[in-house]
Amino acid sequence: MHYEVRPALPADLPAVAALQSHGFGSQPAAVAGELESPDRWLWVAIAQADAADHARPVAYARLRLADISTEPPIGYYLSGVVVDPGHRGQGVGGQLIGARMDFAWSAGAPALYYFANSRNTASIAMHAKFGFREVKRPFRFPGVAFEDGVGVLFRLERPTA
Numbered sequence: 001m002h003y004e005v006r007p008a009l010p011a012d013l014p015a016v017a018a019l020q021s022h023g024f025g026s027q028p029a030a031v032a033g034e035l036e037s038p039d040r041w042l043w044v045a046i047a048q049a050d051a052a053d054h055a056r057p058v059a060y061a062r063l064r065l066a067d068i069s070t071e072p073p074i075g076y077y078l079s080g081v082v083v084d085p086g087h088r089g090q091g092v093g094g095q096l097i098g099a100r101m102d103f104a105w106s107a108g109a110p111a112l113y114y115f116a117n118s119r120n121t122a123s124i125a126m127h128a129k130f131g132f133r134e135v136k137r138p139f140r141f142p143g144v145a146f147e148d149g150v151g152v153l154f155r156l157e158r159p160t161a
């Protein structure tokens, strides 16, 4: 199936919230203010081939410019991606990483950060394909709990060419 990735619109937020509570269980982070915030961005993926799914996002991904202190490092963070279970394994997660990388490099970021629970092997494998390399373990990020595992911070350098 082909998927279109685009910035989220207000009408997408209910579907994003549903995906979020499915993907992260009891720990959904708020997305309501995501579209107005100057340091947070949200993308969605829409399934193109299925007319019934026409405008309903089947995945979302967040990006955040974190400037909290020197710990965690200041920079752009891939701050959450969830793909509907029925649409996994078809490259949607990868498309959403690509969209956020393009945005960060266009914004002049020298590097891009991503963190995950150490138990999330699918997410870690997906980001490794794009070149993210582990830089810190255990890693803590304000407001994020890493249940049954530890946080791991990954970094991707901006391409030089």
Ligand SMILES: CC(C)(COP(=O)(O)OP(=O)(O)OC[C@H]1O[C@@H](n2cnc3c(N)ncnc32)[C@H](O)[C@@H]1OP(=O)(O)O)[C@@H](O)C(=O)NCCC(=O)NCCS
Binding pocket: 023, 024, 080, 081, 082, 083, 084, 087, 088, 089, 090, 091, 092, 093, 094, 095, 115, 116, 117, 120, 121, 122, 123, 125, 126, 127, 129
């Ligand atoms: C992690 C997640 C976003 C992957 O989305 P996806 O659309 O299925 O991923 P893709 O199809 O783009 O896969 C890209 C690569 O990721 C890796 N990958 C994806 N799912 C995997 C799995 N279950 N096990 C191992 N590797 C996996 C593979 O290397 C894959 O490349 P390949 O297809 O060439 O083998 C999805 O499983 C998800 O929504 N999980 C729940 C929420 C979550 O954990 N989010 C990440 C929080 S940090």
